[in-house]
Amino acid sequence: MRAVNLYLAIPLLLASALLQSSVVPTVMGVRPEIVLLLVVAASLSGGMEAGVVWGFIGGLSLDLFSGAPLGVFTLAMVLVGALVNVGESNLFSTSLLLPLGAVFVATFVYHFLTIVLFQTLGWSIGWGPAMWQVALPSAVVNTLLMPLVYFFLRWLTRLLRGGRELGW
Amino acid sequence: MKREIESYVSRFTFHVSCLSKSQSRALILAVVFVVLSLAALLLQHGRPLPGESLILRLLAPVQGMLQRAGRGLGGLWPDLREASKLREENEALRAEVELLKARIVGLQEVAIENQSLREQLGFQQAHPTYDLLPAQVIGRDPSNFLRFVFINKGSNDGVHEGAVVVAQESLLVGRVVRLGTNYAQVMLISDASSSVNGLIQSSRAEGVVNGQLTGRLVMRYIPQGELVQKGDIVLTSGLGGNFPKNLIIGQVTAVRQRDIELFQEADVAPAVNLGKLEIVFVIRDFTPTYLE
Numbered sequence: 001m002r003a004v005n006l007y008l009a010i011p012l013l014l015a016s017a018l019l020q021s022s023v024v025p026t027v028m029g030v031r032p033e034i035v036l037l038l039v040v041a042a043s044l045s046g047g048m049e050a051g052v053v054w055g056f057i058g059g060l061s062l063d064l065f066s067g068a069p070l071g072v073f074t075l076a077m078v079l080v081g082a083l084v085n086v087g088e089s090n091l092f093s094t095s096l097l098l099p100l101g102a103v104f105v106a107t108f109v110y111h112f113l114t115i116v117l118f119q120t121l122g123w124s125i126g127w128g129p130a131m132w133q134v135a136l137p138s139a140v141v142n143t144l145l146m147p148l149v150y151f152f153l154r155w156l157t158r159l160l161r162g163g164r165e166l167g168w
Numbered sequence: 169m170k171r172e173i174e175s176y177v178s179r180f181t182f183h184v185s186c187l188s189k190s191q192s193r194a195l196i197l198a199v200v201f202v203v204l205s206l207a208a209l210l211l212q213h214g215r216p217l218p219g220e221s222l223i224l225r226l227l228a229p230v231q232g233m234l235q236r237a238g239r240g241l242g243g244l245w246p247d248l249r250e251a252s253k254l255r256e257e258n259e260a261l262r263a264e265v266e267l268l269k270a271r272i273v274g275l276q277e278v279a280i281e282n283q284s285l286r287e288q289l290g291f292q293q294a295h296p297t298y299d300l301l302p303a304q305v306i307g308r309d310p311s312n313f314l315r316f317v318f319i320n321k322g323s324n325d326g327v328h329e330g331a332v333v334v335a336q337e338s339l340l341v342g343r344v345v346r347l348g349t350n351y352a353q354v355m356l357i358s359d360a361s362s363s364v365n366g367l368i369q370s371s372r373a374e375g376v377v378n379g380q381l382t383g384r385l386v387m388r389y390i391p392q393g394e395l396v397q398k399g400d401i402v403l404t405s406g407l408g409g410n411f412p413k414n415l416i417i418g419q420v421t422a423v424r425q426r427d428i429e430l431f432q433e434a435d436v437a438p439a440v441n442l443g444k445l446e447i448v449f450v451i452r453d454f455t456p457t458y459l460e
Binding site: 017018019020021022023024025026029030031033035047048049051052053055056059062064065066067068069070071072073074075078079082085111114115117118121123124125126129130133134138 | 190191193194195197198201202204205206207208209223224227230231234235237238306307308309310311312313314316318345346353355359360361380381382383443
């Protein structure tokens with residue numbers, strides 16, 4: 001799978017943000033971040049271009065349903081979507097270890113960027129509790145869920161594109 | 169300055185030209201999206217952008233339906249897992265109900281006596297009755313850092329920005345921070361950026377109740393020497409004008425008092441389970457005072 005279509009990205013990411021803000025239950029005190037998982041999966045399988053576009057749409061969807069100022073999650077997701085692919089994924093793209101390792105690191109990077117943005121905007125979020133009580137459990141939960149999301153996205157792309165793999 | 173900018177642009181162009189077509193396109197897209205995000209952050213000044221409100225207005229009913237469906241499904245697993253525990257709890261609760269029934273009878277007598285004394289004295293009630301608008305919680309903040317909820321009532325129903333939200337008439341939940349025609353976003357008192365002026369019911373000691381990332385509450389700035397104990401009830405003090413007086417915030421679960429510090433701190437358990445809110449009430453006739 002090289003990537004996933006833009007027309008798939010918009011409804012899928014918007015629906016995921018909607019689910020994340022309504023149905024998805026908390027696990028280990030945190031809510032699984034489906035949108036982040038999809039962005040990482042798209043970036044790994046579709047390249048940096050897909051990562052950036054999916055990051056933009058996913059972040060914007062999260063911003064819509066969040067009390068945070070519009071742009072916080074968009075900015076963080078675009079950067080995560082781009083950074084995930086910096087190490088060039090082709091070498092590992094067939095291995096399941098790459099998505100697992102990538103999402104674990106990406107969760108920390110995403111939370112790090114979000115905290116920096118919140119603090120820049122004057123919101124009071126402390127580094128210690130944010131990293132230990134939110135980022136760490138989120139990274140564990142997201143890593144556990146990644147295989148499901150990764151293979152779901154691969155399956156969906158093949159289904160929609162009749163086996164062909166397209167750019168975003 | 170101009171020379172520096174030209175130098176940056178030419179270096180950027182050189183680096184982009186060294187990348188493959190796909191990589192350079194991705195880089196340009198990333199720059200465009202980052203600039204757009206920064207522009208949104210700088211331009212909105214705390215207000216939702218026009219398109220944002222429209223999308224939320226359309227999606228609010230869908231979010232409500234999903235939330236209801238999720239509650240139904242989410243309740244199944246814990247119910248099965250805790251069946252035996254529930255049986256024991258049920259028996260304990262039955263015994264407690266009997267005890268409380270007896271107490272209610274006694275309290276009813278006191279209430280009648282109290283009412284008659286008030287009438288004799290022409291006494292104004294300390295707790296005014298508020299105009300409460302019931303609302304359903306239809307969504308939560310997707311971020312693990314923030315504690316906000318969406319409710320299915322908005323400006324069309326008389327909700328205003330800053331309106332106070334409670335559960336069961338007097339248990340403080342939060343306040344409205346963002347408003348649409350058919351939805352409102354409520355910042356819970358457990359959000360890390362929430363702070364409420366509170367007081368300990370028994371000792372009248374004042375402090376500020378802040379939310380934590382974990383969803384717990386901490387009461388800070390309680391003067392040394394004030395008596396604070398586990399189990400004390402914490403109420404809103406009304407100071408600052410953002411919240412009405414005497415709403416119940418929670419109960420003290422632990423006190424941290426060190427002689428070398430200026431103030432004491434207390435952990436406070438919210439009076440209502442803020443993670444499982446379903447129905448809340450918006451106080452429509454309380455307008456917060458914003459001190460300039």
